[in-house]
Amino acid sequence: MLLQLNNIFKWVQQGGQRIFLLKDVNLEVEEGEFISIMGPSGSGKSTLLNVIGMLDTFNEGEYEFLSESVHTLKEKYRSNLYKEYIGFVFQSYHLLDELTVEENLEMPLLYKKVKGSERKALVADMLDRFNIVGKKDLFPTQLSGGQQQLVGVARALIGKPKLILADEPTGNLNSQQSEEIMQLFQKLNKEDGVTIIQVTHSEKNAEYGSRIINLLDGRKI
Amino acid sequence: MFKNYIKIAWRSLKKQPFFTFLNTFGLAIGMAGALLIALYIYDEMSYDKMFADANSIHRIHADIKFGGDAREFAVTPAPMAEALKNDFSEIELVTRFRTRGSALVRKADDQANVKEEQTTFVDASFFEMFGLELLAGDVKTALKNPNTLVLTKTAAEKHFEIGNAVGQNLVLNNEETYTVVGVIDDFPQNSFLRDHSVFESMEGNGDAKEINWGSNNYQTFIKLIPTVNAADIQEQLRGFLGKYVIPGVQQYMPGITEEQLKKSGSYLVYSTMPLTDIHLKSHRVAEISANNDIQSIYILSFIAVFLIVLASVNFMNLSTAHSLKRAKEVGVRKTLGSNKIDLVRQFLVESGLISFLSLLLALIFAVIALPFFNTLANKDVSIPFTSPVFWVTLLGSVVILGLFSGSYPAFFMSRFMPIKVLKGGGGSSVGGGTIRNSLVVFQFAISVFLIVSTLVVYQQLKYIQGKDLGFSKDQVLIINDVYTAGDKVTSFKEQVKQLGFVKDATLSSFFPTPSSRSDSTFSPEEGGTDQENAVSMQTWAVDYDYVSTMDFELVAGRDFDKNFGNDSTTIIVNEAAVRIMKLSPKEAIGKRYTPGFDSNNPEYFTIIGVVKDFHIASLKEDIDAVSLHLGDRAYALAVKIQPGDFTNAIARIEGVWNTIVPGEPFDYYFMEDAFNNTYQSERRLGNIFIIFTVLSLLIACLGLFGLAAFNAEKRIKEIGVRKVLGASVSQISMRLTIDFLKLVGIAILISLPLGWYVMNKWLEDFTYRINIPWWVFLLAAFLAVLISVLTVSYQSIKAAIVNPVKSLRSE
Structure with missing residues (x-):
C-alpha cells in the first residue's frame, strides 16, 4: 500500500457557513497504479491532488503515506517526505525561467543534496532518455509547450519518486502533444512501475489510466 | 548549492534590469553618502591622537565668574605650571603655550619679511610632552635659553636649508632677534598645532615668571604618570583657588575670603580636559586653534545612519513589491523539495550580491564626489584604498547591510504557500x-x-x-601689518586717501569683525568705584576718520574732530554702552568715565558722541558695549573704496605701499569676507x-x-x-x-x-x-x-x- 486516505474533510468558512471542498473522501492507492481523477470544475479534483501531495492541509481525517501518518507530521518532515517520494507535474509546466533545461533538471537533486558527480550522471541520463540532449542549454522560453512539459515530467522523475502527481498535465497542450505526454506516462507506469495520479478533464486521457475516480462537490461518487 | 544561489541571483538580477538598477542605485547613493560622512567623522575623531602619549596629556581649564559675566577659559595663569609641578606627584610634565598670533620673520641679513600666521612661546618640555623629534638641533638643549626658537620644516625652508638652520639668526617683527636651535616636522592637519610654525623659548618671555594669578594667558598642558586618572587630581586642583588665587586677590581687596567670594556669586573652578577631547568638545575663550563641535558630528552621524536606513528600507520595499514576480519561483522550488531555510539563504545571497554591486557603484560615486565633499566640509580626506582595515570594515558593513536589507524580503517571500502562488492568484497572495x-x-x-x-x-x-549691521562692510579693504611702515604709516594713509577711487581710510587695530577684542572696565566720575556702576566696554583705539569710514551713524553728540584740540581725552560709545550706563544717548554726552582701578590718579574720558549699535560678533551673540578713543598705534589700515575694478584698486594701493616700505609683505582682506567667514x-x-x-x-x-x-x-x-x-x-x-x-x-x-x-x-x-x-x-x-x-x-x-x-x- 502506497497511501491511504480515511474520511478526509476539508472546508473553508464563508459568510459564517462551511463550504466543503472535500467531504468524507476515502482512497487507497497501491504501488504501480495509474489513477485519473475526474469531475467538473470546482469538484475538488485539484484540492484532492494537493492534499495527496502534502502541499495542502485538511481539516479532518487521516492520511497515511508509506505507513507514516502525514496528518501528525510537522511541516519539515512532511516536506522531507514529499521531497523523497513525490514528483509534481503542472498544467503550466512551472519551469524556472532563469535556469536552462539542464539546470532545471538538476534542481530537485540539489535540494536532496545529491553529490555533484552523481547529479551530472542522473541529469545526463534523463536528458538522454527524453531525447532532449540537444536542448539542455536552452531556457524554457525557447521551447514549445510540449517540450516544456517534457522537461517538466523529466524534472518530476529525476528524483526517482514513487508517485507522480499531475494536475491537468496536458491542459495547455494541443492534441498531438497531449498524446505524446500521455503515452510517456503510460510507459513510465508500465515499464518503471511509477505510480501516477493525474487530474484531467479529458475522457481520452483518463483512459490511459487503470482506475478513474469521479468527484462531485468534494465527494467521491 | 552556494554556486547555484549565486548563479540564480545573478540571472534574476540580469533578467530585471530596471528593478536591479533601482535597487543598486538607491543603495549605492546611500552607501556613498554614508561612506563620505564616515571618513569625515573618522578624521574629526582622529585629532591629536598622533602624539605619543596623547591619552595621558590634559589641558588645564578655568571657569571664572568674577563680578561680570561667567567665562570659560582654555588658558590659566602663568604660575599655574610651577604650582602643578610642586603640588602634584601625579604630574610628570608641564608645558605652557603663550600664543602671540602672527609674526613677520626675516633673516638677520635680509630685508624682506615672510609672514607666519601662528607663533607661540613654549616651555622647553614641549618636545618631551608631545614626543617630538628634531630634524635638526639638539632636543636636550633646545629652547632652554631665551631668544631661541624652533621652526617647523615648512617655515624653516622659507629661509634656509634644514641642515644649515641651526645657529642662524632670525628677526621677528623687525625688532626681536632669535637664534634657531631646532627644526621639527610640520604638524599634521588633524593636530591642535596645525597652524603653528614658530616656537619661541618661554625663557625670553618675562611675564611667564611673574607670580600673577589674576590674568589668564597660558595654555597649560600636563602629562600624568601612567597609573593616574585625571579624575584623581580634580579636587586638589580646585583647591588652588584658596591656596594661590585668594592670597593674590587679597592684595587688591584686603580681607576678602573664599566664602565671601562664593556668597557674592563669584567662582573660579580649575579642571582638566584630555588633549584628545579638545577638538570636538572644547569651546572656550582663547582656544589655540579653531575647534569643531561634537554637535556637528552627531548631526552628520544621524544623517549617515538615515541615508543607510532609507536606502535599506528602499531595498526592502522594492524587493517585497517585486516578490510578486518571484512568487511562482518560490512555489515551484517548494514543490521541488526546497524548505524555507534554503529559500531564505537564496534570497539573502541575492541581496548580498546587490549590496556588493552597490558597493562598487558607491565607491565610484564617492571618488567622484570626494573633491566636492572636501570643499564643502573644508577638509582634505581621502579614501584609504590601500588600508586593509578599510576594506575589511567596508566589506563587513556590506555583508551586514545585505543581510539586514535582505532579511525582511527573504522571510517574507519564503513564507509563500506553493498552492496559492502556483494557482496564479496574483497579488492577493502577496501580503x-x-x-x-x-x-x-x-x-x-x-x-x-x-x-x-x-x-x-x-x-x-x-x-x-x-541684516543692517550698523556699519558698512561692503567695499572695505583692510590692509594688515601696516605698523611695519613705522613712522611712515600716516603718510601711507594720506597717500592712499589721495587715490581717486578711495572714499575714506582709517588706521586702527580694531574693526567690527569677530577677531577684535580688548576689554576694559570703566567707572563713572559720579558714583565712584562702586561695582554697580562699572561698565565693561571694548576699548578701541582709532583715528579721526574711523566713524566716517565705517559708516557709523551718530545718534547724539559729535565725531572726533581736529578742530577741538582736546579730543585725546574723549570717547565715543555705542548705544549698548549707554544702555549699561542706564542713560539715554543725550544724557550720556558730557559724562566722564575712567578705565581701570587706579583710584588715586584717575584719567577721565568725556563721552562726546553716541553711535548706533553695530554687530562685532556673530549674530548668535548680543551686541557688545564699545568705546572708541583716539590712539596712534595701529596694526591695519581700512580703506573704503568706490565700487568698480577692485583688482586694479588693490594693485594701486599695493603700489603706494611698495614705494613707502619696499619688501614688506602686503597683506589684505575684505571686511565682507571676514564677516562671511x-x-x-x-x-x-x-x-x-x-x-x-x-x-x-x-x-x-x-x-x-x-x-x-x-x-x-x-x-x-x-x-x-x-x-x-x-x-x-x-x-x-x-x-x-x-x-x-x-x-x-x-x-x-x-x-x-x-x-x-x-x-x-x-x-x-x-x-x-x-x-x-x-x-x-x-x-x-x-x-x-x-x-x-x-x-x-x-x-x-x-x-x-x-x-x-x-x-x-x-x-
Missing part, C-alpha cells in the same frame, strides 16, 4: 502591504523634514546677509542639508517609483475590470495616484511639527533670528506632493492605458 506603506511614510517623513530644515537654514542665512559653519550646514535632502528625496522617489510599478501590476485585473465597466484612463490613473498621496499626506503630517520643533531649537542659538515663516511648511508639503505625483503618475498612466483584454486574459 505585507501595511509594512510597505509605513516604510513609504517613514521615507517621506524624513524627506519633508529635511526640506523644512534646509529652507529654514537658508532663510536664516539670508536674514544674516541682509563667521557664518561658515552655518553655510556648511546649509549645503550639507541641501545635498542630503536631495539624496534622501531621490532615494524615496526610487522607492516610490518601484512601489507604484508593483501596485499597478497587482491591481492590473481590477484596472481591467474597471475599464470594461467604462472608467476612463484619467479616472483610473487618478485613483492609483491618490492612494500614494494619502501616504505622503500622512508623512507630511508627521514631519511638519517635528521640523518646526527641531528648527526652532536650532534658531535659539541666534540672538538675532527669523520666525519660521508659514510658507516654509506649505512649500515643503507642496514639493513632497509634487515630486510624488510626478513619480507615481508615470506608472499609473502606464497601467491605465493597458488594454483590458490583455490584463483579463491571464487566467
Whole structure:
C-alpha cells in the first residue's frame, strides 16, 4: 500500500457557513497504479491532488503515506517526505525561467543534496532518455509547450519518486502533444512501475489510466 | 548549492534590469553618502591622537565668574605650571603655550619679511610632552635659553636649508632677534598645532615668571604618570583657588575670603580636559586653534545612519513589491523539495550580491564626489584604498547591510504557500502591504523634514546677509601689518586717501569683525568705584576718520574732530554702552568715565558722541558695549573704496605701499569676507542639508517609483475590470495616484511639527533670528506632493492605458 486516505474533510468558512471542498473522501492507492481523477470544475479534483501531495492541509481525517501518518507530521518532515517520494507535474509546466533545461533538471537533486558527480550522471541520463540532449542549454522560453512539459515530467522523475502527481498535465497542450505526454506516462507506469495520479478533464486521457475516480462537490461518487 | 544561489541571483538580477538598477542605485547613493560622512567623522575623531602619549596629556581649564559675566577659559595663569609641578606627584610634565598670533620673520641679513600666521612661546618640555623629534638641533638643549626658537620644516625652508638652520639668526617683527636651535616636522592637519610654525623659548618671555594669578594667558598642558586618572587630581586642583588665587586677590581687596567670594556669586573652578577631547568638545575663550563641535558630528552621524536606513528600507520595499514576480519561483522550488531555510539563504545571497554591486557603484560615486565633499566640509580626506582595515570594515558593513536589507524580503517571500502562488492568484497572495506603506511614510517623513530644515537654514542665512549691521562692510579693504611702515604709516594713509577711487581710510587695530577684542572696565566720575556702576566696554583705539569710514551713524553728540584740540581725552560709545550706563544717548554726552582701578590718579574720558549699535560678533551673540578713543598705534589700515575694478584698486594701493616700505609683505582682506567667514559653519550646514535632502528625496522617489510599478501590476485585473465597466484612463490613473498621496499626506503630517520643533531649537542659538515663516511648511508639503505625483503618475498612466483584454486574459 502506497497511501491511504480515511474520511478526509476539508472546508473553508464563508459568510459564517462551511463550504466543503472535500467531504468524507476515502482512497487507497497501491504501488504501480495509474489513477485519473475526474469531475467538473470546482469538484475538488485539484484540492484532492494537493492534499495527496502534502502541499495542502485538511481539516479532518487521516492520511497515511508509506505507513507514516502525514496528518501528525510537522511541516519539515512532511516536506522531507514529499521531497523523497513525490514528483509534481503542472498544467503550466512551472519551469524556472532563469535556469536552462539542464539546470532545471538538476534542481530537485540539489535540494536532496545529491553529490555533484552523481547529479551530472542522473541529469545526463534523463536528458538522454527524453531525447532532449540537444536542448539542455536552452531556457524554457525557447521551447514549445510540449517540450516544456517534457522537461517538466523529466524534472518530476529525476528524483526517482514513487508517485507522480499531475494536475491537468496536458491542459495547455494541443492534441498531438497531449498524446505524446500521455503515452510517456503510460510507459513510465508500465515499464518503471511509477505510480501516477493525474487530474484531467479529458475522457481520452483518463483512459490511459487503470482506475478513474469521479468527484462531485468534494465527494467521491 | 552556494554556486547555484549565486548563479540564480545573478540571472534574476540580469533578467530585471530596471528593478536591479533601482535597487543598486538607491543603495549605492546611500552607501556613498554614508561612506563620505564616515571618513569625515573618522578624521574629526582622529585629532591629536598622533602624539605619543596623547591619552595621558590634559589641558588645564578655568571657569571664572568674577563680578561680570561667567567665562570659560582654555588658558590659566602663568604660575599655574610651577604650582602643578610642586603640588602634584601625579604630574610628570608641564608645558605652557603663550600664543602671540602672527609674526613677520626675516633673516638677520635680509630685508624682506615672510609672514607666519601662528607663533607661540613654549616651555622647553614641549618636545618631551608631545614626543617630538628634531630634524635638526639638539632636543636636550633646545629652547632652554631665551631668544631661541624652533621652526617647523615648512617655515624653516622659507629661509634656509634644514641642515644649515641651526645657529642662524632670525628677526621677528623687525625688532626681536632669535637664534634657531631646532627644526621639527610640520604638524599634521588633524593636530591642535596645525597652524603653528614658530616656537619661541618661554625663557625670553618675562611675564611667564611673574607670580600673577589674576590674568589668564597660558595654555597649560600636563602629562600624568601612567597609573593616574585625571579624575584623581580634580579636587586638589580646585583647591588652588584658596591656596594661590585668594592670597593674590587679597592684595587688591584686603580681607576678602573664599566664602565671601562664593556668597557674592563669584567662582573660579580649575579642571582638566584630555588633549584628545579638545577638538570636538572644547569651546572656550582663547582656544589655540579653531575647534569643531561634537554637535556637528552627531548631526552628520544621524544623517549617515538615515541615508543607510532609507536606502535599506528602499531595498526592502522594492524587493517585497517585486516578490510578486518571484512568487511562482518560490512555489515551484517548494514543490521541488526546497524548505524555507534554503529559500531564505537564496534570497539573502541575492541581496548580498546587490549590496556588493552597490558597493562598487558607491565607491565610484564617492571618488567622484570626494573633491566636492572636501570643499564643502573644508577638509582634505581621502579614501584609504590601500588600508586593509578599510576594506575589511567596508566589506563587513556590506555583508551586514545585505543581510539586514535582505532579511525582511527573504522571510517574507519564503513564507509563500506553493498552492496559492502556483494557482496564479496574483497579488492577493502577496501580503505585507501595511509594512510597505509605513516604510513609504517613514521615507517621506524624513524627506519633508529635511526640506523644512534646509529652507529654514537658508532663510536664516539670508536674514544674516541682509541684516543692517550698523556699519558698512561692503567695499572695505583692510590692509594688515601696516605698523611695519613705522613712522611712515600716516603718510601711507594720506597717500592712499589721495587715490581717486578711495572714499575714506582709517588706521586702527580694531574693526567690527569677530577677531577684535580688548576689554576694559570703566567707572563713572559720579558714583565712584562702586561695582554697580562699572561698565565693561571694548576699548578701541582709532583715528579721526574711523566713524566716517565705517559708516557709523551718530545718534547724539559729535565725531572726533581736529578742530577741538582736546579730543585725546574723549570717547565715543555705542548705544549698548549707554544702555549699561542706564542713560539715554543725550544724557550720556558730557559724562566722564575712567578705565581701570587706579583710584588715586584717575584719567577721565568725556563721552562726546553716541553711535548706533553695530554687530562685532556673530549674530548668535548680543551686541557688545564699545568705546572708541583716539590712539596712534595701529596694526591695519581700512580703506573704503568706490565700487568698480577692485583688482586694479588693490594693485594701486599695493603700489603706494611698495614705494613707502619696499619688501614688506602686503597683506589684505575684505571686511565682507571676514564677516562671511563667521557664518561658515552655518553655510556648511546649509549645503550639507541641501545635498542630503536631495539624496534622501531621490532615494524615496526610487522607492516610490518601484512601489507604484508593483501596485499597478497587482491591481492590473481590477484596472481591467474597471475599464470594461467604462472608467476612463484619467479616472483610473487618478485613483492609483491618490492612494500614494494619502501616504505622503500622512508623512507630511508627521514631519511638519517635528521640523518646526527641531528648527526652532536650532534658531535659539541666534540672538538675532527669523520666525519660521508659514510658507516654509506649505512649500515643503507642496514639493513632497509634487515630486510624488510626478513619480507615481508615470506608472499609473502606464497601467491605465493597458488594454483590458490583455490584463483579463491571464487566467
